[in-house]
Each structure stands twice: as structure tokens, then as C-alpha cells.
Amino acid sequence: MAISRRNFLKCAALTAGGAVLAESPFVRAGAKAVIKKDIRYVPSFCEMCFWRCGLIAKVEGDRLVKLDGNPLHPQSRGRLCAKGQSGMGLLYDKDRLKTPLIRTGKRGDGKYRKASWNEAYSYIAEKLTKIRKKYGPESVALFAHGSGGAYMGNFMEAWGSPNHSHPSYAQCLGAREVAFTLTFGQGPASTAERYDMANSRVMALFGSHLGENMHNSHIQDFVDGLGNGTKLIVIDPRYSTAAAKSSMWLPIKPGTDIALILAWINIVIKEHWYDHDYIAKYAIGFDKLKEEVKHYTPEWAAKKTDLPAKQIVEAIRELGRYKPNVLVHPGRHYSWYGDDTQRGRGLAILNALLGTWGRKGGIWLPPKVNLAKLKKKIKYPKPKRDSLAYGDYPFSSAGITTEVRQATISGEPYPIKAWFVIGTNLMKTMPAPEITRKAIDNLDLVVNIDLMPTDMVMMSDVILPAASYLERHDDLAVVTQKNAGIAIRQPVVNPWKDVKPAWLIANELCHKMGLGKYVEYKTLEEHMREKAKLWNISYDKLSKVGYIAIPDSYHPYITEKNQPKFDTDSKKIELYSSALDDEDMDAVPRYTHHREPPAGSFRLIYGRSPVQTFSRSINNKWLWELKNDNEVWLNADIARQMGIKNGDKISLINEKGAKSNVGRVKVTERIRKDCVYLIHGFGSTSKRMTMAYGRGIDDTQMMTHYATDPICGTNGLRVNFVKLLKES
Amino acid sequence: MKHYAMVIDQSRCVGCMACIAACVQENQVPFENFRTRVLEITKGKFPKLRTEFRPELCNHCDNAPCVMACPTGASYKRKDGIVMIDRDKCVGCKACIAACPYDARYINEEHGFADKCTFCLHRLKKDLEPACVATCIGKSRVFGDLSDQDSEVSRLLAENESRVRLKAAGTKPRVFYINRYPTKK
Numbered sequence: 023m024a025i026s027r028r029n030f031l032k033c034a035a036l037t038a039g040g041a042v043l044a045e046s047p048f049v050r051a052g053a054k055a056v057i058k059k060d061i062r063y064v065p066s067f068c069e070m071c072f073w074r075c076g077l078i079a080k081v082e083g084d085r086l087v088k089l090d091g092n093p094l095h096p097q098s099r100g101r102l103c104a105k106g107q108s109g110m111g112l113l114y115d116k117d118r119l120k121t122p123l124i125r126t127g128k129r130g131d132g133k134y135r136k137a138s139w140n141e142a143y144s145y146i147a148e149k150l151t152k153i154r155k156k157y158g159p160e161s162v163a164l165f166a167h168g169s170g171g172a173y174m175g176n177f178m179e180a181w182g183s184p185n186h187s188h189p190s191y192a193q194c195l196g197a198r199e200v201a202f203t204l205t206f207g208q209g210p211a212s213t214a215e216r217y218d219m220a221n222s223r224v225m226a227l228f229g230s231h232l233g234e235n236m237h238n239s240h241i242q243d244f245v246d247g248l249g250n251g252t253k254l255i256v257i258d259p260r261y262s263t264a265a266a267k268s269s270m271w272l273p274i275k276p277g278t279d280i281a282l283i284l285a286w287i288n289i290v291i292k293e294h295w296y297d298h299d300y301i302a303k304y305a306i307g308f309d310k311l312k313e314e315v316k317h318y319t320p321e322w323a324a325k326k327t328d329l330p331a332k333q334i335v336e337a338i339r340e341l342g343r344y345k346p347n348v349l350v351h352p353g354r355h356y357s358w359y360g361d362d363t364q365r366g367r368g369l370a371i372l373n374a375l376l377g378t379w380g381r382k383g384g385i386w387l388p389p390k391v392n393l394a395k396l397k398k399k400i401k402y403p404k405p406k407r408d409s410l411a412y413g414d415y416p417f418s419s420a421g422i423t424t425e426v427r428q429a430t431i432s433g434e435p436y437p438i439k440a441w442f443v444i445g446t447n448l449m450k451t452m453p454a455p456e457i458t459r460k461a462i463d464n465l466d467l468v469v470n471i472d473l474m475p476t477d478m479v480m481m482s483d484v485i486l487p488a489a490s491y492l493e494r495h496d497d498l499a500v501v502t503q504k505n506a507g508i509a510i511r512q513p514v515v516n517p518w519k520d521v522k523p524a525w526l527i528a529n530e531l532c533h534k535m536g537l538g539k540y541v542e543y544k545t546l547e548e549h550m551r552e553k554a555k556l557w558n559i560s561y562d563k564l565s566k567v568g569y570i571a572i573p574d575s576y577h578p579y580i581t582e583k584n585q586p587k588f589d590t591d592s593k594k595i596e597l598y599s600s601a602l603d604d605e606d607m608d609a610v611p612r613y614t615h616h617r618e619p620p621a622g623s624f625r626l627i628y629g630r631s632p633v634q635t636f637s638r639s640i641n642n643k644w645l646w647e648l649k650n651d652n653e654v655w656l657n658a659d660i661a662r663q664m665g666i667k668n669g670d671k672i673s674l675i676n677e678k679g680a681k682s683n684v685g686r687v688k689v690t691e692r693i694r695k696d697c698v699y700l701i702h703g704f705g706s707t708s709k710r711m712t713m714a715y716g717r718g719i720d721d722t723q724m725m726t727h728y729a730t731d732p733i734c735g736t737n738g739l740r741v742n743f744v745k746l747l748k749e750s
Numbered sequence: 751m752k753h754y755a756m757v758i759d760q761s762r763c764v765g766c767m768a769c770i771a772a773c774v775q776e777n778q779v780p781f782e783n784f785r786t787r788v789l790e791i792t793k794g795k796f797p798k799l800r801t802e803f804r805p806e807l808c809n810h811c812d813n814a815p816c817v818m819a820c821p822t823g824a825s826y827k828r829k830d831g832i833v834m835i836d837r838d839k840c841v842g843c844k845a846c847i848a849a850c851p852y853d854a855r856y857i858n859e860e861h862g863f864a865d866k867c868t869f870c871l872h873r874l875k876k877d878l879e880p881a882c883v884a885t886c887i888g889k890s891r892v893f894g895d896l897s898d899q900d901s902e903v904s905r906l907l908a909e910n911e912s913r914v915r916l917k918a919a920g921t922k923p924r925v926f927y928i929n930r931y932p933t934k935k
């Protein structure tokens with residue numbers, strides 16, 4: 023011990039932060055122990071998740087040593103979450119993709135050879151050319167998440183395919199945005215979540231993972247609200263982190279939320295707890311709504327939801343009493359039972375009745391931003407065939423991943439023969455991974471652009487290693503909190519030598535395919551400078567401070583002069599949706615009974631950890647250290663009956679016989695008896711993810727079944743029932 | 751003379767662990783060791799429950815058993831209240847680890863000395879808050895000087911009922927817990 027202590031003293035000057043350096047494979051030859059290091063602070067914004075908080079990177083020599091929040095940036099306000107703090111774990115991950123790879127074995131068996139970029143591009147070009155010849159350019163599809171998606175979107179446009187899809191839509195927020203758009207003409211999500219939680223008198227959260235999904239400023243607002251004495255009502259079958267902060271927890275029976283919402287709407291109308299003037303001025307369809315909901319009594323809802331009628335009334339009374347400075351938050355990861363748009367309609371109607379849209383403590387109005395659009399120098403070709411990614415749903419408003427997957431299998435309405443995947447681990451994102459696998463088997467080409475060898479990456483033919491958010495530029499970001507502003511992402515360190523930023527990959531692919539005329543810029547930075555100039559912002563200042571506010575953009579609340587605009591057919595808030603009526607769909611939500619788990623089975627519900635961004639971050643050493651496993655939450659009484667103890671090994675098996683890998687049980691009072699809960703994203707099957715491989719249970723694997731929303735095609739993901747098998 | 755202390759408002763803690771991650775990076779805490787943690791403690795029976803989030807770290811005790819147990823004088827108490835370890839004097843004997851009733855210390859295996867939270871003394875010297883405080887998403891952790899009556903820590907302790915961990919142990923901790931907005935159940 024004493025010897026090593028002396029060793030320490032000798033190198034103490036260099037090791038303030040030496041741990042990462044010592045084990046990083048990314049150390050360049052020139053980066054030998056430099057005693058006097060120059061220290062730089064570089065602002066940028068985070069992409070450990072998609073909240074995109076402003077950060078300041080502390081760089082010693084050419085090594086990143088610390089990440090802190092940028093105080094100027096309204097989404098971090100000087101603070102970063104655990105993920106944001108641990109960005110170096112991604113940057114210096116020894117398992118990162120370091121060079122292009124081309125598959126040599128069968129798909130999924132993990133055999134690859136190293137390739138040069140040119141080889142990789144040539145491989146792709148050859149396949150693409152064949153596909154275009156035989157099936158047309160539309161037979162190439164894109165699955166995208168994160169900043170890189172936009173550039174690959176440009177490539178798709180240049181190539182002539184309209185088939186872009188986004189898991190953030192069908193597997194997450196889609197139905198909620200559609201519901202609010204049908205009601206208010208606009209959704210509250212964007213990146214900001216326009217819920218004015220810091221100023222709210224009463225907040226009702228439906229199944230929300232607030233605090234467990236760590237979206238920095240959103241949580242800061244939430245806690246500031248608690249600090250200001252907000253009354254919190256949480257509706258969730260599980261006693262979540264948010265529930266732990268509540269003054270009223272409604273442990274609702276899963277699948278019955280619409281019953282509660284309809285009863286609340288009825289009570290609000292009957293008791294005249296709605297905002298009369300607001301409704302008279304801004305809404306239409308009140309009488310029809312009133313008529314349709316009049317039978318939904320608290321007693322009726324109590325039977326459906328397994329909540330006491332008294333509690334149902336008590337909760338809505340609080341909202342009614344403090345309206346309009348209240349809010350009803352639908353939560354994220356919103357896709358549950360296949361009638362999610364209707365649930366969202368119900369929540370939107372409640373918000374409307376309580377007058378929350380545009381009110382302090384409710385849902386703020388978007389900031390006013392009038393930024394000129396950069397003139398497109400190019401015109402993309404018009405695809406000959408319509409996108410198949412929207413499916414056959416009257417209100418789908420973005421590409422649906424599962425529709426592309428289905429077409430890949432069926433060849434209808436036309437074949438899909440190549441997938442480009444960027445920033446999304448489809449094997450863990452889309453339900454029913456066995457169907458994804460089947461679709462992949464039908465493809466002539468699978469290309470992945472990513473940082474880590476995820477499950478999906480290991481299914482591809484060509485793997486293109488991307489630069490991380492800490493090594494690249496991305497287009498200027500317009501931040502729309504209550505105040506709007508412009509934020510910059512720029513490299514804080516040089517990229518590892520053989521990885522490339524997605525914008526460059528997209529441009530090079532264009533050139534390779536003879537589509538050079540559609541490439542808009544030589545370097546992205548040149549494009550960013552041009553934009554900054556157009557917007558009258560000093561690019562140099564921006565790159566020094568990281569964020570510049572747009573003056574006079576703050577108009578969050580309704581005033582005489584600041585009137586809300588509702589972009590619906592009627593230009594009013596539609597309590598009764600004529601758009602849905604026209605499609606022969608319920609213009610006012612109705613309650614549908616969902617199947618319940620048979621005896622001995624549990625509904626599988628899933629959620630999030632504040633230190634992980636799904637399967638994206640699970641190999642990050644510094645996050646792994648905080649959370650590297652997911653336990654199955656099981657109700658304590660049930661556990662006792664089953665003879666299961668906390669920490670026991672189990673596996674899950676679903677109704678179709680799909681069996682999970684072995685994990686552990688968390689025996690807890692914090693969940694109802696009819697469901698079990700898992701944090702999403704664990705159970706990596708990729709051996710190249712050496713920290714994460716095989717750890718925890720993959721909830722997606724248990725989702726062989728999903729319920730499609732007839733309105734917008736999103737996937738309800740809380741419809742699988744599982745049994746627990748004891749393991750030793 | 752300064753009298754450093756931390757006040758943790760548990761009603762504002764959401765168990766997000768940003769504090770832990772910040773501490774690990776700021777202080778280059780060796781892999782799988784921690785200077786701070788956040789406990790999640792649930793009491794009650796469904797549906798009458800209460801879950802408490804409790805961040806823990808070295809208490810910088812005024813009556814510090816680790817300091818008393820240290821045979822070499824490596825562990826010492828500064829005048830401003832911070833309990834520190836002189837790495838030069840530490841022989842890694844673990845007496846302090848055994849003496850600390852709060853499980854706040856670990857051995858830096860690579861270099862063989864005991865280590866723990868320093869209240870981020872190196873940052874205080876630069877007029878910066880401790881890393882865990884600076885990034886706390888819930889603004890649950892508040893740091894300051896108790897000898898200054900106008901400091902936020904003084905004010906919080908004056909206005910709220912506070913607790914310390916294991917009061918009966920008589921260690922006189924300088925990390926105080928409050929719960930400003932008790933949730934009614």
C-alpha cells in the first residue's frame with residue numbers, strides 16, 4: 023500500500039482526471055502525459071438523451087474531463103443530469119464502433135471484417151443500385167432518431183424515397199400529439215413539454231415517469247412546482263417517483279384511464295367547475311360533449327378503475343377549485359393500449375374545460391420566433407410512389423416504423439428492400455422483435471449508422487461508425503422554452519480518427535450515388551454560419567457562449583393582446599372533434615374495455631431509469647455503475663403467495679410462450695397486484711457491448727403483441743401478460 | 751471562520767443521481783466507489799405508502815470518530831469544519847472506515863489511501879459550490895456557511911425542523927436533512 027501511495031504522489035499532478043485517459047483506447051499518440059495542460063471550456067449541447075441541454079465541456083489538452091450545465095441555456099440552467107454528466111463514458115467507451123464494418127457471416131451471428139469508408143460506401147452503392155433497378159428508389163426506408171436523422175432524411179430525399187419513419191412517433195409520443203392537435207390544433211410536446219409546472223397550483227399526472235425519465239428542465243420545473251406548494255395528483259398503477267411526491271395517489275387499474283377521464287369530464291361539467299368564459303370564447307362542441315359524457319358517474323368509473331368514487335371526486339375537485347392555474351399531464355412514453363389517441367383527446371378536453379391552455383400554471387403558449395428560412399438551393403426529386411410509412415390511418419402524422427416493417431415482410435403496397443437505421447436500436451424499440459427479425463431476413467441491404475454495437479447494429483450488413491455529439495457539429499438548434507433561443511453544437515474534442523459525423527456520411531453517400539447535386543454544403547459549419555448570418559446572430563459569439571436568446575419571444579400566457587391561435591378545422595378548441603366525426607370515429611372519447619390478465623398472469627408495464635436512455639446508454643461505464651440491471655417489480659402480497667423473495671431469480675414468459683432471460687425480482691408495495699413493471703432498455707444481446715451484454719430483462723422481447731391505434735397507427739405497448747418462472 | 755454545512759431538502763430530491771455522477775467525474779472517484787449515494791426507502795402498505803429519497807455523504811462530523819480512530823493523524827478536521835485526509839500520511843489501515851458509522855469512506859485501491867467526500871474543497875477555494883450541489887436537479891442540496899446568518903443554509907435551518915443521521919451516535923454531523931413540503935398521506 024505504502025509503495026503505491028508514493029506512486030500516487032509522483033503522478034498526482036497528472037492524474038487529476040487520469041482514470042479515463044489511462045484506459046481509453048482513444049488516446050492518441052500525441053496525448054502522452056502532458057504536465058502543463060491547457061484547459062479550455064467549450065459550450066455545446068447534450069445528446070445523451072433528446073432533451074438537448076446546453077453544456078460546457080472542460081477539456082484538458084485534447085481530453086474531455088468534465089461536463090457541466092450551461093447556465094445560459096434554458097433546458098439545463100447550469101445543471102446536467104447523471105447521463106449528461108457521464109458523456110465521457112460514451113466518448114471513451116472501449117466498445118465504441120471505431121471503423122466501418124462489413125458483414126462476413128450470417129445476419130445476427132456477429133461476424134464482420136474491417137473496411138475502409140470507401141469500401142463500405144461501394145458495398146452500399148452496389149446494393150442500392152440493384153434495388154433501384156429492380157424495385158425503384160422508394161424501396162429504401164429510413165428509421166431515424168436523434169440529430170443525425172435529419173441528414174439521412176436529406177439523403178433519402180435526394181435518393182427519391184419518401185419512406186422515413188421514427189420510433190419517437192409510433193412507439194412513444196405520436197398518439198398524444200395527434201390527440202392534442204385534433205383538439206387544440208397543436209401538441210404540447212416539441213422538445214420542451216409546455217407544462218408550466220413551476221407555477222401550477224394543482225398538477226395531475228397520468229402514468230408519468232417524471233423524475234424517472236430525466237428531462238432536465240422539465241424535472242427542475244416539476245420540483246420547483248413542488249417547492250411552491252403545488253398539489254400533486256398522480257394516477258398510476260405503480261407508486262412511481264412522482265407518486266412518491268404526490269399528495270394524492272390514484273393506483274388505477276391498468277387500461278381504465280379513459281373511464282376516469284370521462285367521469286372527470288362529466289363531473290367538471292355537472293358541477294360547473296369548468297372555465298365558462300374561456301369555453302364560450304375559445305371552444306366549440308360543448309353541448310355535444312355534455313350530452314355524450316352525462317352517464318359517466320364517479321360510481322361507474324369507480325367500478326372500472328378500481329378507485330374509490332370518493333377519491334375520484336376529491337381529485338377533480340382540487341383541479342376544479344384552482345383552475346385555470348392547473349394542468350393535466352399525459353406523460354411521455356404514452357403508447358399503451360391502442361386507444362391512446364382517444365385517451366389523449368380526453369386529457370386535452372379536460373385541459374380545455376379547466377382553461378389551462380395559455381394560462382399560468384397550465385400549458386404555456388409557444389414562444390414567438392420569426393426566423394427566416396434559409397433558401398433551399400436545391401430541389402429534391404418527387405418520389406413516384408407515396409410513402410407507405412403512414413399506413414392506412416386517417417390521422418397518422420409521421421412515419422410509422424411498424425408499417426415499414428410490415429411492408430418489408432409482405433411486399434405490400436410495394437416491396438421494401440433496404441433499411442438505413444440511424445440512432446435507434448430497432449430490436450429494442452419496435453415491439454415483437456421476432457417480426458423485426460423476419461423483416462430483416464427479407465432485406466437486401468441493412469445499413470446502420472451508430473456509435474455502439476447495439477442489438478440492431480449487429481443485424482446489419484454495413485456498419486458506419488458515427489461521431490458522438492461531443493465530436494461534431496449539428497445544425498443550429500432553435501430552443502423553444504418559454505423564451506426561445508439559438509443553441510450551438512460543436513466538437514469539444516477531435517473525433518476519433520475513423521468515425522464521421524452523420525451529416526458527412528449523408529453527403530458522402532449522395533456523392534457516391536451520383537447525387538452530388540443535392541448536397542447543400544461542403545461543411546455543416548459553413549451552413550450554420552450562413553444561417554446565423556441570416557438570423558442576425560454572431561456565430562463567433564454563439565460558439566463562445568453556446569446559447570443566444572431571441573429577443574421578445576416570451577409570450578407564454580393569454581392576454582388581451584396575446585391571443586391563442588387554434589389550428590383546427592374550426593379554428594377553435596374542438597371539444598367535439600368534427601375531424602374524427604368525418605372519419606366515422608368517436609368524436610368524443612368512449613370507454614373501451616381492455617382484456618385483463620388471466621389468473622397467475624400480470625400485465626407488463628414498462629418505464630425508465632433517470633440514469634439511462636433506454637438501451638442507448640447501458641454500456642456507458644459511468645452509468646452502468648449507477649444502474650446496470652432492471653428488476654421486475656412485483657407486488658409484495660403476491661410475492662408472498664408465490665413464495666418469491668426480494669432478489670430471487672426469475673424469468674418471464676408471455677402468452678405466446680416467449681421467454682425472457684433470467685433476471686431478479688424487486689418485491690415491493692409500490693405496485694398493484696395485477697401488473698409487473700420493468701425499466702425498458704436492458705437485456706442487450708450484443709456480445710460486443712461488454713458491459714451491458716446479457717444484463718437485465720428485455721421488456722421488448724415480451725411484447726409479442728401490440729395494439730394498433732386506429733386513428734394514427736401508433737403501437738400500444740402495455741397489452742402483454744406475463745407469468746413469472748422461478749429460476750435458480 | 752467559516753462553518754461549512756450542507757442542508758438537504760428531501761422533499762425536493764427525486765432520486766435522479768445527477769449528484770452522484772457529478773461527484774464521480776469531478777473527483778475522479780474510482781470505478782464502483784462512491785462519495786455520495788441516494789437511498790430510496792419505502793414505508794407503509796399498498797396503497798398507503800411513503801417513499802423517501804435520502805442523499806447521503808460524509809457528514810463532516812464535529813465529533814468525528816474517523817479522526818479519533820486514525821492512528822497516523824492522516825484524518826483531520828479543518829477549522830472550517832471539513833474533515834479531510836492527508837494522503838501523504840494515510841497508510842490505508844482502514845481504522846477510519848471501521849469507525850465511521852455512516853459508511854462514508856472507501857479505500858482508493860490503486861493508490862492505497864482512504865478517501866471520501868471533501869465537500870469539494872478544491873472547488874470552494876475557487877468560489878464554486880460542491881459539484882453535487884451545483885448540478886442537483888431538484889435543488890435539494892444546499893451548501894453554505896453556518897457562521898453567516900444570512901446564508902441559505904442558516905436560513906433553512908432556522909426556518910425548518912431538521913434532522914441528522916444517527917443523532918444518538920453523538921457525532922454532530924454537518925449534513926442536515928429537512929423536509930420542507932411534507933406530503934400528506
Ligand code: SF4
Binds near residue numbers: 068
Ligand atoms: S436531460 Fe440529461 S441526458 Fe438529456 S440532454 Fe439534458 S443533460 Fe443530456
Ligand code: SF4
Binds near residue numbers: 773777807867883
Ligand atoms: S461535496 Fe463534493 S466530494 Fe462531497 S459528495 Fe458532493 S461532489 Fe462528492
Ligand code: SF4
Binds near residue numbers: 764766769885887891
Ligand atoms: S441530484 Fe439532487 S434531486 Fe437528484 S438525486 Fe441528487 S440530491 Fe436528489
